[in-house]
Amino acid sequence: MNTNKVSNRESAGLHLKSGNRLGKYRQSLSIVPEQRFANADKMLAAMIKTLPKSQQKALKVTEQKESDWHKVRREAFVKRYGRLFNAIFRCVDCDEPIAETMQMCPWCGSEKNRFDTRSQFTHICPRCHKGVLLEWRFCPWCYGLGLKSPSSIRSAGVYCHTLCKYCNGKLMRFMRYCPWCHRKVRQPWRIRPFPEICGRCGWSTDSDFWSYCPWCKQGLRQ
Ligand SMILES: [Zn+2]
Ligand SMILES: [Zn+2]
Numbered sequence: 541m542n543t544n545k546v547s548n549r550e551s552a553g554l555h556l557k558s559g560n561r562l563g564k565y566r567q568s569l570s571i572v573p574e575q576r577f578a579n580a581d582k583m584l585a586a587m588i589k590t591l592p593k594s595q596q597k598a599l600k601v602t603e604q605k606e607s608d609w610h611k612v613r614r615e616a617f618v619k620r621y622g623r624l625f626n627a628i629f630r631c632v633d634c635d636e637p638i639a640e641t642m643q644m645c646p647w648c649g650s651e652k653n654r655f656d657t658r659s660q661f662t663h664i665c666p667r668c669h670k671g672v673l674l675e676w677r678f679c680p681w682c683y684g685l686g687l688k689s690p691s692s693i694r695s696a697g698v699y700c701h702t703l704c705k706y707c708n709g710k711l712m713r714f715m716r717y718c719p720w721c722h723r724k725v726r727q728p729w730r731i732r733p734f735p736e737i738c739g740r741c742g743w744s745t746d747s748d749f750w751s752y753c754p755w756c757k758q759g760l761r762q
């Protein structure tokens with residue numbers, strides 16, 4: 541996944557240097573995925589650079605309005621859903637709010653977010669780069685191998701939203717696997733005030749804000 545995105549970006553870079561406008565259009569129409577731009581924003585940005593300065597200026601005003609709208613949308617999202625996530629981060633690719641529990645950025649589909657240096661937890665799973673607690677026996681986000689010698693200490697301030705059906709261990713919202721017994725969490729996370737349920741995984745989503753299901757990566761606007 542990641543290598544694909546990197547190669548997209550590299551090929552976009554190569555085209556930029558040679559760049560006339562026709563070249564950009566050709567690149568955007570290319571049927572070879574690697575030769576296309578990584579996303580519509582990048583394509584637009586590359587095309588704008590080929591325009592005369594006066595036209596670039598006029599477009600800047602539109603861009604400003606666009607970023608104001610993004611800000612309003614972001615604030616509305618955080619106001620509505622912020623409390624459901626223990627911590628909100630920004631996506632490294634699109635800057636929109638994401639949570640550590642997500643499998644991909646639901647706004648832009650990026651899978652490049654890592655939490656090694658910004659996790660809300662004390663330790664990091666080496667497999668999925670998400671935070672874990674020392675006492676957990678398994679990573680609840682990626683079904684990785686068991687964590688080494690789980691601590692008997694219980695971290696303070698950890699939220700318990702439900703109990704594991706199998707082992708009665710405490711589960712946090714949006715966990716995929718039980719960190720105590722490793723079993724898949726059977727009950728889908730359906731949480732208010734999310735208005736929709738993903739048709740694929742059955743967890744809560746909101747396609748007013750998101751383009752992808754953050755839990756199973758399904759596109760929400762097909
Ligand atoms: Zn994103
Ligand atoms: Zn993991």
Ligand SMILES: [Zn+2]
Nearest residue numbers: 704707718721
């Ligand atoms: Zn369990």
Ligand SMILES: [Zn+2]
Nearest residue numbers: 738741753756
């Ligand atoms: Zn889903």
